[in-house]
Structure formats: structure tokens, C-alpha cells
């Protein structure tokens with residue numbers, strides 16, 4: 001049995017920072033992530049510029065995630081990608097983590113960092129629409145460049161849709177927004193930005209059907225239904241932002257089922273401890289008063305969860321890690337970093 005001190009379920013910001021901190025506290029650490037890549041839901045907004053993480057200059061989310069992954073790797077945790085955790089049971093003192101593929105992982109403690117669960121974009125319910133996902137029908141935007149000088153139709157009226165519509169203004173030839181409700185529900189300032197740029201916004205409108213090009217490879221026209229009438233719009237690219245379905249796959253055996261809120265969130269009993277000793281929560285999954293549901297909040301949760309995992313394994317351990325300047329683990333690394341700085345100078 002390959003036994004780990006800490007197993008972190010979920011490789012988003014909370015899981016990644018937990019992995020770094022767990023290494024800092026000398027614990028044998030594993031991250032299990034269902035997706036083929038780390039980063040969590042930040043991967044759904046890779047080109048968005050983040051301004052609100054303390055001490056960092058404004059940077060694109062994809063760069064931020066790259067930095068977090070590098071930091072998480074500092075103490076070389078074991079990382080299992082493409083691995084969906086399905087059930088957690090306890091055998092004596094050891095947690096057993098069962099995955100969809102049938103493997104079992106063994107751990108002394110668990111940090112649950114599954115955020116909002118596994119996110120699957122809500123797809124268009126139009127027969128045959130999936131074949132255009134290879135060409136010009138998009139549920140996520142991995143780069144703005146492909147939309148340069150294109151006519152882009154964005155379907156959706158929440159923050160996800162409108163943030164993308166605003167980003168597209170800098171590259172697209174034309175942006176059109178359609179939304180089924182009477183009003184857009186995104187941040188007012190973003191909606192104002194669209195209006196200032198004269199973006200056509202069609203409310204109470206829905207995609208009725210898609211007309212393909214002659215080769216049947218891409219969408220050429222989108223047929224919109226609005227107030228009982230239909231309209232045809234010529235397009236180059238179509239972006240669908242209708243939100244996400246949350247797949248909650250993680251379950252616990254009855255004897256270790258932590259207390260939940262709204263049938264989903266783990267209720268913190270203080271310091272990111274769940275109601276089950278040895279199971280901790282960090283990031284969007286953990287719930288407590290005055291919770292900060294932002295990236296910076298995930299870091300604080302990670303520190304609390306890791307420090308308490310350490311104390312659970314070794315009640316004599318220090319309650320907190322030392323600050324960086326006093327930490328033995330960084331002395332050698334600092335020497336290497338200083339050498340690099342001197343070489344560059």
C-alpha cells in the first residue's frame with residue numbers, strides 16, 4: 001500500500017496551493033484531478049486578466065495558473081490526472097479513495113478541493129450541433145486570435161457570456177449578443193461597455209436552428225426565434241455561454257459523511273475542518289461565515305486545511321509553518337535563486 005499523508009481531491013487553485021503548502025510542511029502529498037490538466041475553473045477563462053490577487057501584477061488567468069502549478073510542484077507532489085474520485089471510505093485509520101477506473105488510493109488525511117464539482121458546459125439542444133464543435137461552434141474560448149476580423153454571435157446574458165463579448169471587441173469585426181431573457185444579468189459596467197461600442201443585443205431571442213455551409217462543415221447562418229418570428233444571421237463563429245451543469249461525483253461512506261450545506265458544500269467546523277476528523281476542505285467547496293469566494297480566499301483555506309492535516313497526523317507538530325525567511329526548506333532553494341540573480345546582473 002502506497003500511503004500518503006495528504007491526498008488532495010481537485011487540482012484547482014485551492015488544491016494546487018494546498019499541495020505546495022503540504023510539501024512545505026513535509027508531508028507526502030498527492031493531488032487527484034479528473035480533468036487532463038490542472039487549474040480548475042480558471043481554465044474556463046484563460047485570457048481574462050486578473051487584477052485582484054495580492055502582490056501580483058495584472059496577468060492573464062492562464063499565466064496565473066502556470067505560476068500556481070510551478071509553485072505546487074516545488075516539493076514534487078504525486079499528481080494523478082484524468083482520475084475521477086467517486087467514493088471515500090475509511091478502514092481503521094486509513095482513508096480509501098476509490099476512483100472511476102477502479103483504483104484505490106490510500107491516505108492518512110484528505111483535503112477536499114473540488115470547487116463546484118466537475119463542470120460540463122450546457123450544450124445547444126439542436127440535433128447535429130455537436131459536429132460544428134470541430135469548426136466554429138464554441139463552448140469555451142481558448143484564444144482570442146481565431147476571432148480576429150470575424151463576425152461572432154455570442155449566446156447568453158450572464159457574466160461568462162458578456163465578459164467574452166467585451167473581450168472580443170478588441171479583435172472581432174462584429175459582435176452580436178442574443179439572450180433569451182428580458183434583460184442581461186451580467187455586471188452593469190460590462191453591459192454598458194457593449195452598448196458604448198454599439199454591439200447589437202437581441203433580448204428574448206433564442207437559437208432556433210443552424211444552417212451549414214455548402215460543405216456541411218461549419219455554421220454559416222444562425223436562425224433566431226424572437227417574439228414568434230424567425231430571423232437569419234450570417235456568422236463566422238458562434239459562442240455558447242449557457243452556463244455549466246455541475247456533476248457531483250464525490251460521495252462518502254455513511255459513517256464518514258461530512259455535514260453539508262445546501263446538499264453540497266462542506267460545512268467548516270472552524271479552520272477548514274469538516275465534521276469528520278481527518279477530512280478538510282479548501283476553496284469553493286468549503287462553507288463558513290465571512291467566506292471569501294475568490295482566488296485569495298482559496299489560499300487562506302489551503303493554509304488552514306494543511307496545518308490542521310499536519311496536526312491531525314502529528315498533534316505535537318508546530319501549529320503553523322514558519323515564515324519563508326525562517327524555513328529550512330527554502331535555504332538551499334534561496335542559494336540557487338540568488339546564484340541566478342547574480343549571474344543575470
Ligand SMILES: Cc1cc2nc3c(=O)[nH]c(=O)nc-3n(C[C@H](O)[C@H](O)[C@H](O)COP(=O)(O)OP(=O)(O)OC[C@H]3O[C@@H](n4cnc5c(N)ncnc54)[C@H](O)[C@@H]3O)c2cc1C
Pocket residue numbers: 009010011012013014015032033034035038039040041042045050051052083084085086113114115116117118119159160249250282283284285293294295296298
Ligand atoms: C467566470 C469566472 C471568473 C472569475 N474571476 C475571478 C477573478 O477575477 N478573481 C478571483 O479571485 N476569482 C475569480 N473567480 C473565482 C475563482 O475562479 C474560484 O474562486 C476558484 O477557481 C476556486 O478554486 P477551487 O480550487 O476551490 O475550485 P475549482 O477551480 O472549481 O477547482 C476544482 C477542481 O476539482 C476537480 N474535481 C471536481 N470533482 C472532482 C472529482 N470527483 N475527482 C477529481 N477531481 C475533481 C475539478 O475538475 C476542478 O479542477 C472567477 C470564477 C468564474 C467562474
